[in-house]
Amino acid sequence: MSRKLFGTDGVRGRANSHPMTAEMALRLGAAAGRYFRRGGQSAHRVVIGKDTRLSGYMLENALTAGLTSTGMNVLLLGPVPTPAVGFLTRSMRADLGIMISASHNPAEDNGIKFFGPDGFKLSDEAEAEIEAIVAGEIALAQPGNIGRAKRIEDGRGRYMEYAKTTFPAGRRLDGLKVVVDCANGAAYRAAPEVLWELGATVIPLGVKPDGSNINAGVGSTHPEACAAAVREHGADLGISLDGDADRVVIVDERGRVADGDQIMALLAARWAAQGRLSGGALVATVMSNLGLEHFLTGKGLRLERTRVGDRYVVERMREGGFNLGGEQSGHIVMTDYATTGDGLMAAIQVLGAMVETGDTASALVAQFDPVPQLLKNVRYAEGADPLSAEPVRRVIAAAEARLAGSGRVLIRKSGTEPLIRVMAEAEDEVVLRDVVDEIVAAVETAA
Template sequence: MSRQYFGTDGVRGRANTHPMTAELALRLGAAAGRYFRRDGTNGHRVVIGKDTRLSGYMLENALTAGLTSTGMNVLLLGPVPTPAVGFLTRSMRADLGIMISASHNPAEDNGIKFFGPDGFKLSDEAEAEIEAILGGEISLAQPQNIGRARRIEDGRGRYVEYAKTTFPAGQRLDGLKVVIDCANGAAYRAAPDVLWELGAEVIALGVKPDGTNINAGVGSTHPEACAAAVREHGADLGISLDGDADRVMIVDETGAVADGDQIMALLAGRWAEAGRLRGGALVATVMSNLGLERFLQGRGLRLERTAVGDRYVVERMRGAGFNLGGEQSGHIVMTDYATTGDGLIAGLQFLAALADSGKRASELVRQFTPVPQLLKNVRYRAGADPLSAEAVRAQIAAAEARLASSGRVLIRKSGTEPLIRVMAEAEDEGVLREVVEGIVAAVERAAA
């Protein structure tokens, strides 16, 4: 079945512009409600969380109207991280979880993500079925069966308490000074609370959301803000989250930034030594650095690669029984603890390594030397297919032959906009630039 609205991570777009309108959200809520009430019985429930975007109020109300119109009972969590929605969907025995967020995107955007009763994001097949319902006449509940909605006051507190249990028993953060950058987003209260209650001295950044400043110059897409705060306050570590707190970047005491690849390398090595890395493998996407793959191979471990998107990482993990995966962008998925990427819990795992090893953060963030990587985007007109051009295919083949075993080429279309992403890795940076620029030029000519 086709997917007109759902992308790699739910439905996303510019707020108050199709498809991210109140009208579509209402129908989407009704379609999702009908999908989860296929048995026709009452008593089904859905939890809804959101980040701090102004448009969250509009979409929350519209989704609630649609869901209750089909007989679903709605539990409103307010601002909570995306992983909290996954956790609470399962913990509260809900049939459905919804997160209203556009993650690391600017405040003008918003999105709607769905979680199943097991706390994991819905499959492509389930999303396609909801779209099929959305495209037809949606059967509404009888008046006496319309659902109810109520606020849940302790949702954030439940998540805070759970997050603390993922930190090793008996360990504390006393004596550590930690900067936590919450991107003026969903974790602006939960993350500082967790760190403080575990004993850290906390310097909180990005904790004054006003509806329009989420991810604005702060958060994991702007880790320089966290790095500056770490240096200013002489902190031991910085943890930089994105708007919905499912991504993280780690900043060491010098202000150096570690991306998701370095964090995953640290955790994979530690977990393997402790005998808790299931399957002897780490799952990551095609974007992860070749240096990560070599790091794992040197320890007798494997890197299992997937398509871009944390949902595909999770699908591979669940299908093969792996318990650690993620993305270079900072999604760190630890299915022992969470059903999706959880920036705060990943940060706690890094802090556990810091406290356990007695080392400085700068000794932990550089697990391997990355192979030089270059990524360029080429925009093309709607309806064009530059990757099918013979000249483009020939240029890509020549690049692959030139790099051979010393690097790799990755060409892919963006899942959200008309862009061709041209990425390559090579030991020789001069060759790297030539390879990428050659492919970019060929794509541009074909797209003209």
């Protein structure tokens, strides 16, 4: 069953433009409600969280109207991290969880992500079924079966208390100074409070959301803000989250940035040494650096690669019984603790390693030397398909032949934006730049 509305991470787009309109959100809510009430039972419930975008109010109200129209009872969490929605969906015995967020995208965008009753994101097949319901006639509930909606005041607190339990038992963060950049997003209250309650001296950054400043010059897509604060305050560690706090990058005490690959390398090595790494493998996407793969091989561990998207990482983890995975961009999935990427819990694991080993952040989050990697994005017009153009295919084939045995090329469409992502890795940085620039130029001509 094909999907047009759903991308790699729910439905996403520019607010007040298709598909991110109030009308579509209402239909999505009604379709999701009908999908989860196919058996006709009553008393079904859904939890809805959101980040700090202005359009979140509009989409929250529209989704609520659609869901209650099909008999779902709605529990509104307010601004909470995406992983909190996954956690609370399962904890509160909800049939469905919804997060309203466009993650690391600018404030003008928004998105709708769905979680099943087990707290995991819905499968491609389930999303396709919901999309099919959207396209048809949606059966509404009888007047007496219309659902109710209410605000839940303790949702964030429940998540915070759980997050603290993932820190090593009997340990504290006393004496550590930590910068936490919340990207003016969903974790602007939860993350600083959790770290402070664990004992750290906390320097908060990006904690003044106004509806339009999410991810603006702060957060994991702009780690330079966190790095500057670390240097200014002489902090031991910087934590840079994205707008919905499902991804993180770490800044060491020298102000150097460590991406998801380095965080995963640290956790995989530690967990393997402790006998905690299920299956002797880490699951990551095709975007992860070759250096990570070489590092794991040297430890006697495997790297299982998937297509891009944390949902596909999680699917492979569940299929293979693995408990650690993620993306270079900073989604770190630890299924012992969470059902999706959790930036705060990943940062807590890094802090736990610092406390238990006594090592500095710089000693822990530089586990391997990455193979030089270059990524460039090319925007293309709606309806265009530049990757199918013969000149583009010839250039890509030539690049692959040039790097055979010494690197690799990865070209793909973004699942959330009209972008072609051109990535290559090679030991020779001159060759690397040449290869990427040639492909970019060909794609731009065809776009």
